[in-house]
Amino acid sequence: MDAFYSALGAISDPFTLLAIVAGSIIGIVFGSIPGLTFSMALALVLPLTFRFETGAAIGMLLGTYIGGMTGGSVSAILLGIPGTPSAAATVLDGYKMTRNGRAGLALGGAVLASGFGGIFSLLVMIVSVDMVARLAIQFGPVEIFALVLFGLSTICGLAEKSLIRGMIAGIIGLLLMTIGLDDMDGVARMTFGWTPLLQGVDLLVAMVGLFAVPQIMKTLIDYRTDSAFKLNASDIRSELPTRKQLRSSFWLMVRCSGLGTAIGSIPGTGGPIAAFLAYDHARRFSKKPERFGKGSLEGVMAPEASNNAVTGGAMIPLLSLGIPGDPATAVMLGGLLIHGLVPGPMLFTQNKPEVYLIYLAILVAYVAVVVFQYFGIRGFVKLLKIPPHLMAVGILIMCGVGTFAIRNSFLDIYMMVGVGLIGYLLTRARIPVTPIILGLVLGPTLEREFRTAMIMSEGNWSIFFSSISAIIFYLLTIGVIGFHVFSQIREAKTARRDNEQQQGAS
Amino acid sequence: MTTQQTDRLLGIILIVVSALWCFGVVTTIPSLDDGSRLGARGFPLGLGLLLGFLGLLVLLGSLRHSETDGEALVEGAVSASLRVEVWAIFSTVGLLVLYAFLMEYTGFVIATILTTAIAVGPVLRIWRPKLIAGMSFGLSLGIYLIFGKLLGVYLPYGKLINIAF
Incomplete structure (x- = not known):
């Protein structure tokens, strides 16, 4: 109980509260503007938290994460463009409601459902995360290696269309993390005698470069080709659903929140899948399915409850096993590590107050996000009117200042530019950049545990198959990859059949 | 450039990068492997080879399609x-x-x-x-x-x- 009181004391600190609120606002802003992702917001916010106490730093990061997930609905409803991929399902009915003159109700319903989904998933997380961690505490190097390998299989979910391209990105991340001084043998790797490289590629520098720089380039291209979004809506304010509407959607929100939490807890799935499944579920079980796609409030509340419930779900493997499930939680993992919190089973014994602090920060962040998004909608509408190319100039400056602040090094800014350029060229070659982060974050643990296990067994490879838990993780890894490969083959077959049918018809 | 041409270029670049990386690993990282443990060279070398293999897969995939395939642009x-x-x-x-x-x-x-x-x-x-x-x-x-x-x-x-x- 002392740990809880300690966390309560930390969360009531005015600076911590301010940090959570600031993070929530930054998250909503980045989430609501199409093109600006909240993963980018997290990468930009992280260097600012260096001088904060752990509580304020973690609070600000969680606020940004939660604000970003919720903010995506603003542009989805007002512009018909999802601010985040998770809000893509919200567009289907949200934008129709705006065109029908019911934007206020759509925004109010989205805010309420988002808060409900988030807090629901927080409760599930509190109950389950400790249980998972208790199981994981018995893990040795072999099990941790197998677990991290399973974590890397989330690349399948992040690989978008091609598993090979996702694996290429993951390996680039793993290769980058080997640069610098090797912890175990104390030898320099791939530094070519250049001393500054001994400290390796900084995770944060890579994050800012990979998430922010390519986006600035894309915004400039949109500006020149005149394909940037434009907001025509004028005076808009949020409007809460009536008691009757709430009563009729309550169980739908509960079901969709459960669905979102479950999906979020599976690494590599994430908000978009949860939102579309929830939308489909809502339509199937609705009393008025014909209204879906024409401006149904249920069609807005179901995906919003579900995609926000993903936040709590994704925290379960992140906190208990140290496995990030999506780009944002990968950045979150980096943030926790930088502030001395090592997610995994030991977190629950060594950092109990911080664990309670995380729970409380999520709760406060959801309250802040709901309040700000509900009352501050006019401000966000104004923000959406700022031309994206001018916003890009501000982000460019932030990239420079934020990267410099990491280690007070100008070299880091040049490295960030280099990584960003590589990131852009990779995206042009249809290689997703998020698996690079996953490789950078999980790579050191993967190598360390593998080599430790080899030392323990004196070079006997059979040690990797000596534990039931490890074998289960290997099977899960094979299962995830197999499922992804199978889905890709099926999609390719369907596309080929459709193509043949079209050619036959013409 | 069609998507096939892009893939071909990507495959070649990855194979070249992999070869350079492996050369760098072998020539600059001391081998401390003695059979009972994996030294500092093992992981970077293995990953470099894997990158080359994936590059080869991308290249072979692009060669399976004809020049005219893919998203040709005006x-x-x-x-x-x-x-x-x-x-x-x-x-x-x-x-x-x-x-x-x-x-x-x-x-x-x-x-x-x-x-x-x-x-x-x-x-x-x-x-x-x-x-x-x-x-x-x-x-x-x-x-x-x-x-x-x-x-x-x-x-x-x-x-x-x-x-x-």
């Missing part, structure tokens, strides 16, 4: 969009490098004002003095107050000149 459209893309890449990289350079020698304030003004004026070609001045000074002052004063983030001092608000 020549004029390609050159126009490529010009814009190259402009965007050079502008972003150029502005960031300039910003880093200016910060090192003139400090945060001058660097932010100049970089923002160059970004809005010559790069975006928005020649509105009020907007340029407002954005340059606004960003500089805003970041100085929020980052420097409120959050206590260290903002760089210039080696040659330095101005603070």
Whole structure:
């Protein structure tokens, strides 16, 4: 109980509260503007938290994460463009409601459902995360290696269309993390005698470069080709659903929140899948399915409850096993590590107050996000009117200042530019950049545990198959990859059949 | 460029990078493997080889399709969009490098004002003095107050000149 009181004391600190609120606002802003992702917001916010106490730093990061997930609905409803991929399902009915003159109700319903989904998933997380961690505490190097390998299989979910391209990105991340001084043998790797490289590629520098720089380039291209979004809506304010509407959607929100939490807890799935499944579920079980796609409030509340419930779900493997499930939680993992919190089973014994602090920060962040998004909608509408190319100039400056602040090094800014350029060229070659982060974050643990296990067994490879838990993780890894490969083959077959049918018809 | 041509180029680049990487690993990292343990060379070498193998898969995949497959674009459209893309890449990289350079020698304030003004004026070609001045000074002052004063983030001092608000 002392740990809880300690966390309560930390969360009531005015600076911590301010940090959570600031993070929530930054998250909503980045989430609501199409093109600006909240993963980018997290990468930009992280260097600012260096001088904060752990509580304020973690609070600000969680606020940004939660604000970003919720903010995506603003542009989805007002512009018909999802601010985040998770809000893509919200567009289907949200934008129709705006065109029908019911934007206020759509925004109010989205805010309420988002808060409900988030807090629901927080409760599930509190109950389950400790249980998972208790199981994981018995893990040795072999099990941790197998677990991290399973974590890397989330690349399948992040690989978008091609598993090979996702694996290429993951390996680039793993290769980058080997640069610098090797912890175990104390030898320099791939530094070519250049001393500054001994400290390796900084995770944060890579994050800012990979998430922010390519986006600035894309915004400039949109500006020149005149394909940037434009907001025509004028005076808009949020409007809460009536008691009757709430009563009729309550169980739908509960079901969709459960669905979102479950999906979020599976690494590599994430908000978009949860939102579309929830939308489909809502339509199937609705009393008025014909209204879906024409401006149904249920069609807005179901995906919003579900995609926000993903936040709590994704925290379960992140906190208990140290496995990030999506780009944002990968950045979150980096943030926790930088502030001395090592997610995994030991977190629950060594950092109990911080664990309670995380729970409380999520709760406060959801309250802040709901309040700000509900009352501050006019401000966000104004923000959406700022031309994206001018916003890009501000982000460019932030990239420079934020990267410099990491280690007070100008070299880091040049490295960030280099990584960003590589990131852009990779995206042009249809290689997703998020698996690079996953490789950078999980790579050191993967190598360390593998080599430790080899030392323990004196070079006997059979040690990797000596534990039931490890074998289960290997099977899960094979299962995830197999499922992804199978889905890709099926999609390719369907596309080929459709193509043949079209050619036959013409 | 069609998607097949892009894939072919990607495959070749990955194979070359993999070969260079493996050469670098073998020649610069001492081998400490003695059969009972994996030394510092094992992981980078294994990963380098895997990257080469994946590059080979991409290359072979692209060779399976004919030249005419893929998303071929109209020549004029390609050159126009490529010009814009190259402009965007050079502008972003150029502005960031300039910003880093200016910060090192003139400090945060001058660097932010100049970089923002160059970004809005010559790069975006928005020649509105009020907007340029407002954005340059606004960003500089805003970041100085929020980052420097409120959050206590260290903002760089210039080696040659330095101005603070």
